[in-house]
Amino acid sequence: MVLRSLYISICLIFISACTSASNEIKSGPPETxxxxxxxxxxxxxxxxxxxxxxxxxxxxxxxxxxxxxxxxxxxxxxxxxxxxxxxxxxxxxxxxxxxxxxxxxxxxx
Ligand code: HEC
Missing domain, CATH: 1.10.760 (Cytochrome Bc1 Complex; Chain D, domain 2)
Structure with a gap:
């Protein structure tokens, strides 16, 4: 049970990392x-x-x-x-x- 919740939280971290990364790509680098x-x-x-x-x-x-x-x-x-x-x-x-x-x-x- 402990392992299972650990696994779930690792997944969540991954998902949030990926979504924030794709947000960065969408807004792009600042245009000078x-x-x-x-x-x-x-x-x-x-x-x-x-x-x-x-x-x-x-x-x-x-x-x-x-x-x-x-x-x-x-x-x-x-x-x-x-x-x-x-x-x-x-x-x-x-x-x-x-x-x-x-x-x-x-x-x-
Ligand atoms: C359809 C083609 C065309 C486009 C698109 C165009 N130009 Fe030109 N440009 C010319 C031609 C032809 C001349 C020469 C005009 C003349 O003196 O007879 C010229 C001349 C110039 C000159 C004058 C250079 C000099 O020392 O006499 C500047 C500066 C210039 N263009 C800047 C631009 C900029 C900046 C853009 C985009 C925003 C642009 N041109 C888009 C064709 C174009």
Missing amino acids: PEVLGENLFIMNCAACHGDDGKLGASGAKDLTKSRLKDHEIMKILKEGKNSMPSMKANLETKKNMDLVIAHIKKLRH
Whole structure:
């Protein structure tokens, strides 16, 4: 009888350990601003600019060589330029635009 309740409590510990572990997986690692900026870039920009900013598809500029200031980049994101469409609908908020701008400036060299 003692053994049996011991067995049951061990099982319960296992079950609770497993459920809390799967909760962690569901919520995922905390998203840092850097990760958010990179994800936004990959989702909305990489098709033309490439993951590393160098692709240049459909006439896109090489972002590693770009030296535009933040407000100039912001204007392009909002209004688009030539074959680059406005990214306003994709990025939605100024905060997201700031995150993407911070990310593309890190691609520069
Ligand atoms: C449909 C393709 C396309 C997508 C998607 C796209 N771009 Fe562009 N991008 C271009 C093209 C083409 C140009 C060149 C515009 C020009 O000057 O003629 C450009 C230019 C730029 C420039 C100016 C670089 C310079 O120095 O002149 C920046 C900055 C830029 N894109 C950032 C982004 C960011 C950030 C995203 C995503 C939020 C993005 N682009 C999405 C095609 C694209």
